[in-house]
Amino acid sequence: QQQVKQSPQSLIVQKGGISIINCAYENTAFDYFPWYQQFPGKGPALLIAIRPDVSEKKEGRFTISFNTSAKQFSLHIMDSQPGDSATYFCAASSASGGSYIPTFGRGTSLIVHP
């Protein structure tokens, strides 16, 4: 199975700080890279996504940076807030049979201290 390696496994930051989560992939056929946020007892929710034709995408305090040559992408959360405390999953996918089926990273548990 294709792998997506995510790090760190857990992350603790202070309120107002920057949270950075990194992912690396192997399959160069991947062409859609979403990030999901999951709160306890809830299903994952799409946070932000990027395709490799852009190097960076920003939505509010969340930014994805993409490095095609290194096959790496990262999520930056600026001005981290306690409400951002959740598990974050990166994913990579390519079209298969007309669908995008994601391969997920193992997740990063983020805790933002007030």
Add this chain to the structure above:
Amino acid sequence: KAGVTQTPRYLIKTRGQQVTLSCSPISGHRSVSWYQQTPGQGLQFLFEYFSETQRNKGNFPGRFSGRQFSNSRSEMNVSTLELGDSALYLCASSGTHSNTGELFFGEGSRLTVL
């Protein structure tokens, strides 16, 4: 617009039994996919249905099966339950005309096998 609804939310079964989980996608979405989430293996793709046809299948044994109805509602079944099947089973819907990669997850069905 109502989100993805999964039932039941929690269930307990014993080894050897079978279980059926249900998923109602977002209105208009025709793609439904299923995922298994465990602490050890993370989020793993089970299968995806589009317009009542299975389009993609993950690397799970034949004990795991699913189907989709004409109204896009989907069910998954696990037969001959094993202890290792204990997990959160997540359903996601996507797209009115195709699976665009943007997945909308339900809150999951938490299965405990004793």
